[in-house]
Every structure is written in structure tokens, then in C-alpha cells.
Amino acid sequence: MQTFRDEIINLLSGLLSVDRQQVEDDLETPPNPELGDFAFPCFKLAKQFKNSPAKIATDLAEKLPVGELFERVEARGPYINFFCSRKKLAELTVAAVLGEESRYGRLPLGDGKTVVIDFSAPNIAKPFGVGHLRSTVIGNSLYRIFNALGYRSVGINHLGDWGTQFGKLIVAYLTWGEDERLEENPITYLYELYVRFHREAEANPSLEEEARAWFKKLEDGDRQAQKLWQRFRDLSLTEFKRIYAILNVSFDSYQGESFYNEMLDDTVNAVEEQGLARLSEGALIVELEQEGMPPCLLRKQDGATLYATRDLCAAIYRQQMYQFDRMLYVVGADQALHFQQVFTVLKKMGHGWAQNCLHIPFGLIRFKEGKMSTRQGTLVFLEDVLDRATELAGQIIREKNPSLENKAEVARQVGVGAVIFGDLSNDRVKDIEFDWEKILDFSGETAPYIQYSHARICSILRKAGSRSDSFDAGLLVSEEEQVVIRSLARFSDAIVRASETYKSSIVARYLIDLARDFNKFYHQCPVIQAEENMRDARLALIDAVRQVLVNGLWLLGIDAPKEM
Ligand code: ARG
Numbered sequence: 001m002q003t004f005r006d007e008i009i010n011l012l013s014g015l016l017s018v019d020r021q022q023v024e025d026d027l028e029t030p031p032n033p034e035l036g037d038f039a040f041p042c043f044k045l046a047k048q049f050k051n052s053p054a055k056i057a058t059d060l061a062e063k064l065p066v067g068e069l070f071e072r073v074e075a076r077g078p079y080i081n082f083f084c085s086r087k088k089l090a091e092l093t094v095a096a097v098l099g100e101e102s103r104y105g106r107l108p109l110g111d112g113k114t115v116v117i118d119f120s121a122p123n124i125a126k127p128f129g130v131g132h133l134r135s136t137v138i139g140n141s142l143y144r145i146f147n148a149l150g151y152r153s154v155g156i157n158h159l160g161d162w163g164t165q166f167g168k169l170i171v172a173y174l175t176w177g178e179d180e181r182l183e184e185n186p187i188t189y190l191y192e193l194y195v196r197f198h199r200e201a202e203a204n205p206s207l208e209e210e211a212r213a214w215f216k217k218l219e220d221g222d223r224q225a226q227k228l229w230q231r232f233r234d235l236s237l238t239e240f241k242r243i244y245a246i247l248n249v250s251f252d253s254y255q256g257e258s259f260y261n262e263m264l265d266d267t268v269n270a271v272e273e274q275g276l277a278r279l280s281e282g283a284l285i286v287e288l289e290q291e292g293m294p295p296c297l298l299r300k301q302d303g304a305t306l307y308a309t310r311d312l313c314a315a316i317y318r319q320q321m322y323q324f325d326r327m328l329y330v331v332g333a334d335q336a337l338h339f340q341q342v343f344t345v346l347k348k349m350g351h352g353w354a355q356n357c358l359h360i361p362f363g364l365i366r367f368k369e370g371k372m373s374t375r376q377g378t379l380v381f382l383e384d385v386l387d388r389a390t391e392l393a394g395q396i397i398r399e400k401n402p403s404l405e406n407k408a409e410v411a412r413q414v415g416v417g418a419v420i421f422g423d424l425s426n427d428r429v430k431d432i433e434f435d436w437e438k439i440l441d442f443s444g445e446t447a448p449y450i451q452y453s454h455a456r457i458c459s460i461l462r463k464a465g466s467r468s469d470s471f472d473a474g475l476l477v478s479e480e481e482q483v484v485i486r487s488l489a490r491f492s493d494a495i496v497r498a499s500e501t502y503k504s505s506i507v508a509r510y511l512i513d514l515a516r517d518f519n520k521f522y523h524q525c526p527v528i529q530a531e532e533n534m535r536d537a538r539l540a541l542i543d544a545v546r547q548v549l550v551n552g553l554w555l556l557g558i559d560a561p562k563e564m
Helices: 002-016 020-026 045-049 053-063 086-103 131-148 165-176 179-184 186-203 206-219 223-246 257-273 307-322 333-348 352-356 382-400 407-424 447-464 479-489 491-501 505-524 532-556
Strands: 038-041 070-076 079-084 114-118 152-156 277-280 283-286 296-299 326-330 357-360 365-367 432-434
Touching: 002 020, 002 038, 002 053, 002 079, 020 038, 045 053, 053 070, 053 079, 079 086, 086 479, 086 532, 114 131, 114 307, 131 152, 131 326, 131 365, 131 382, 131 407, 131 491, 131 532, 165 186, 165 206, 165 223, 179 186, 179 223, 186 206, 186 223, 206 223, 223 382, 257 277, 257 283, 257 296, 257 307, 296 307, 296 333, 307 326, 307 333, 333 352, 333 357, 352 357, 382 407, 407 432, 407 447, 407 505, 407 532, 447 505, 447 532, 479 491, 479 505, 479 532, 491 505, 491 532, 505 532
Parallel strands: 114 152, 114 326, 326 357, 365 432
Antiparallel strands: 038 079, 070 079, 277 283, 283 296
């Protein structure tokens, strides 16, 4: 589409002698294909040409040379509508996809710019629950989306690896801990210890006292406390990384809350030196009354720092370290106030870049009643969700394709894909309800549906044998073919819109539509059975669809098995 857009911008900016940028900004995509592929509104020109927008549109449409790129250029009310040549569009699009392969859809918009994305950030000592699934998959897809647009993405896992809960864990471990169980299943076991601590502390409050003392020791650098903490952290991290690998997620940094221990005093001092902090009942706070917010707490009465102190410190450190143009915090909507406070304090400190820090909130995730048993009552373990999804996907695959060779691996890819897509296909800010049947429905608006369409194309291509490299995509001018081609041509648009709104759901929606368009086409138009030239052109077309499905699924962190 870019070729066509550029041509319109050239023509119009020349004819009107205005800035290219102005034409580019005003150029629209009509909501309805009957109004063309592009529309240029003439309202703004009325003043300059002292004429009605409709008259200007008519005049301009007459003067514009149609050229070989466009079939028609016509005025309609105050708009000039451009209709791309079907033949040209087909040729250019199919060639671009097949030529650029995995790079198709990418744009250099963010070249030289850095986006830091703070996501996932589970708390060690608590299990990796589904609550952190949302942040993980949304953050990962934004990471890839920005990366595809040329930005340097920096993924940071701000692990919850510090705080009083470690005092509790140390006490619990020293009192009831079993070494083998810790090694065997660290995340679950640490959670068990944590739950047990709370249960026993109800009857025996002195445990709380002990935990506080151990956390104090930890903060003071006590060898035994440090060693235990390090061990909990290492074991948990190994486990997290195993789960991240299943989800196709990786990070550039695991600098969590503990990383900032040594830097906190400097941060607090900087706030104080600016005269922004004051004592209130022994605690150090930054008043935010004027901004309509409760105060931001920097130190508790006992001198301990808080979550917000660490986030202030982390933001300043990251700005120095990465010189980011933007920093995104992919964290649940319930922390909106926290981030508003942190950003406001940064601004008050004179950090102009604080305006480039954004909280990307999301809603809650719920499971449809009775479908998911939980090990500890209320908490749903992420890994159990992934295992369950894999198991259900496996059942479906065994029914549909009993002879499939690598069933276990495909079941993983389909099950995990279903979970990721079940999350990402929803509007980020809404609460979502997880319904196993819905997310695994092979004909619904699901990852399995997209993956299945992809596998279907792979199977057609396999049956056809090798695809000829000399094909004439200009033959692809029927309605069904053109719908698919237009969809392919608009892939970058979807990525850009997703990046502008921080909504991966736009890419998810795009993929569903593309898969639907492909299936409709395939239902109407024979491919392998078509006459030779047509067969070659259509094989090239579906190969291009295959490529874009792969590229799009990649943006969401979802695999595309070749058979399923
Ligand atoms: N560990 C936190 C939680 O689970 C999320 C951390 C998000 N990142 C941040 N920089 N505060 O609630």
C-alpha cells in the first residue's frame, strides 16, 4: 500500500504545492471499500481556494493523472477517492510478501528510538499466577510490535524479589523446610511455605516478629540470610525462565526490586534536596494534594523504603542506562494510582522525560466457573493453565488428526497459543473471562483457527509440490482474491495502529480477518485444480497468506505449526 500512498502524496502535494506531510496526515482509509482504497478530504482547502470542498474535490479529481497505479480517481462529495489498480495491487503485494518473507510488514518508523517495556514482573515467593499472565503476554507482544517498527525494544522484568515476605520465607524455611522439595519444585514449594507461615502465625504471632528480624538481617547483609535469599531467587528464576520459554518470552534484563537496594538512599536524598519531601507521623512523604492524589510514601516510620521508592529509583536508573524515548509499564489497572504518583514525583523532580513514561493498564482475568481447579483455593497457577490447555488441545488433535506425528509438540503450540490469543484478542482494558471451549474452538475467533488456516495452506502447498517462481499475480483480480490481497497489503497498518494504541488486539483481529478472507477465497476458488497460470498465481497468493499469518502470530508470541 505504501507505493500507492506515496504516489498519491506526490501527486497531490505537487498539484496543491503543499507540504507532503500535510497530505500524508490528511489521507484517510475509507471505512467501506466501495469508497476506494484511499480518500482525501478537501475541507481544509476551502479557505485557500475560496471554494466549496466538493467543488475543489471535483476539480482536483479531473486534473489528477490516473496513471497505471490507479484504476479510477473520483470525487465524491468533499472527498477524492482513489481506487488502486487491482492488477498492480496484486502484483506489488504478492511480490513484496514473498520477497521480504519474515520481514514483511516491518517499517523503519522507530529507527534510532528506544522503548523500554516493563512487564511480567512476578513476585518471587508467590507463585506465578494467571494474574501475571496478562502482563507477560501483553508486554511480550508490545515488545515484538515495537521491534517490528524499528524501535529498539528493551524488555525488563522488574521481579518482586525484595521485601518483608523474604523474612517470612526464611523463617518458614528454617522451621519446616525440606531441601529436596525446594529443589524439586521451587515456586510451588515456596508458596506452600508462605501459606503455612501465615496459617501458623495466626496461632503464634511471635513468628511475625521473627520474620521482621530476619528481613532486617537480610537488609543488613547477614551472610546466612543473603545466602537463603539468593537461593530462593535463583531457583525461582530458573523456574520462571522455563515457563517463559513455553510462552516464547524473553527479557533483556531481570533487574528487579532488589537491584536498587544500594541506590535508594541517593534517590531519596535527591527528592529531599529539592525540598519535595516532608515528614508526616515519622514517615517521609511527597505531598501530592495539588495534583489531587494521596501522598507518595518514600520511607516508612522505621526507615524502610517502599514499592514507590524503588520505582522512582528504577525509572531514573533506566533513563540513564537506556536513554529511552518511551517507557511502558504493563501492569494491572489496579496500580494506576501508584504509577500516577511515581510519574508525578519524577516530574516534580524536574525529569522532563517523565512525560514519556506510560502506564499500560489491563483488566482482570477470570475463569468460567468450575473449569479450573485451583491448588491453593483462590490462586490459579499459570503453569496449570498452560498444562490444561495443552491437554485439551491434545484431545482435539488426536480426534481430528490421529496420524499426526509430533502430537505432543503441536498440542503444546496450539494449547499455549490458545491461551495467549484468548488474552490478547480482547480489548486490553476490559476484564476477561476465560472459557476453555471458546479459546480452543477451531472455528471460532481463536489462535487454533488461525493456526489451522496456516496448516491448511502448508498442506495445499505440500500437495502442489514446488511452487513456480514465475507467476503472474496480475491475474488475481476476482473479488475473493482482491479481498485477500487488500488484507495482506494492510498488514503494516494494523501493526502501526496496535503500536499507537498499545493494543495487540488489533493484530489479533487482523489475523482473524485474514484467516477468514483466505478461507472464503479457498472455498470459492480452486487452487490446485485451476488452469496452470491461475494455479501458479493462486499458489503464490496463498503462500503469501501463509507468510503473513506466520509474521502476525510471531508478533503475538504464538507458534505456527505446519501440520495439526
Ligand atoms: N511485582 C509487581 C506486582 O506483581 C509488578 C511490578 C510492575 N513493575 C513496576 N515497575 N512496578 O504487582
